[in-house]
Amino acid sequence: MPDSVPLNVKWGKESFKVDFVVDSGVKGLKNELEEQTGVPADRMKLMAKSKGAFVLCDGRECVFERLV
Numbered sequence: 008m009p010d011s012v013p014l015n016v017k018w019g020k021e022s023f024k025v026d027f028v029v030d031s032g033v034k035g036l037k038n039e040l041e042e043q044t045g046v047p048a049d050r051m052k053l054m055a056k057s058k059g060a061f062v063l064c065d066g067r068e069c070v071f072e073r074l075v
Contacts (some may be wrong), residue, residue: 018044 011026014036023043027036037048 016040018046 010030011028014025014027016023016025018040021044023040025036025039025043031038033053034048037051037053040046040051041048
């Protein structure tokens, strides 16, 4: 598995390019997005729109899976 995965993140009408570092987990991704958007990480809900990967969040724990 690669060390990072490039992601295109959409928030409202804005788009961000983020390199998701797999070792930092979804918590690290949320912290990166918090820096870019100002939205607190604990208030985020992540949804994926991709044929190659998905993120599942239940409010307490998130899991990133890559489908290849």
